[in-house]
Amino acid sequence: MPEPTPALLTDILGQVLQESAFIFAEPDDEPAAWQGPVLTARIAFESTRGGTLRLVTTPAASAEIAANMLGIDPGQEADENGRAAVAELLNVLGGAFLTRYFGTAVPSQLGLPSTELGDPPPPARRRCCATTVRLESGAPVVMELDLEEGR
């Protein structure tokens, strides 16, 4: 099985943002330059190889995602739902990654997503690949894959 590529992550992230939140995101080759705290969501998975997917974005972008997912105007409700929206987005991304990369013929299992607001995280220990896209507002969303070695 070939190693996953940033292009695969870009494709999955773009598709899930479009289908879950009606957001048309643009890939960005430049790494995100974080200013201030970021929201980091993580989800572990098990398949023929285990690993973790991580989504990093700004609180403002998480509110933008929530507003689009829920069909509401930006404001307090979107702000309050930002964290849960990013967690759910990562949950769907996890399922999409497992079926796209490992296929539907092998058993795969997703954990529960967790979120944390704080400093930008250091790169994952075994980071396999990552991608950055920009929302319609220009805010970055970074998706990182940390994959165990092949068994």
Next chain:
Amino acid sequence: MGLDLLVVDDSPVTRKMVRRALSLCGLEVTEVIEAADGAEALEKLGQRHVDLVLADINMPVMNGIELVERMSRDPELCTVPVVIVATPMSQDRVEFVLDKGARAYLAKPFRPEALRDVVVQILGTTGGPNA
């Protein structure tokens, strides 16, 4: 007479998204009640009747598979259909969930029309007066 539905998902955003899809999809819905996990769902099902349950799998406390199993063994609840609304998963996993008693599986993200189609397929009605 409209439909009474129970949405079971630990994500409040997903519960709101399902509510939104239900409001857009052309079903006549009288009431949507919510539960954050399988245990809360069983508690609510013990208090009132619903026409159909829309449940996630991956939840803390009690997951969707255990919810389906418990409902299948309960003479009061075994006739209430459960649709699993969950992230994409392997074919084995889908078959496993259906074997446990779920009536259908809808992969997230889904279009409102897909939700309507699966509900109508199972219940044979949109819940509207002319259904």
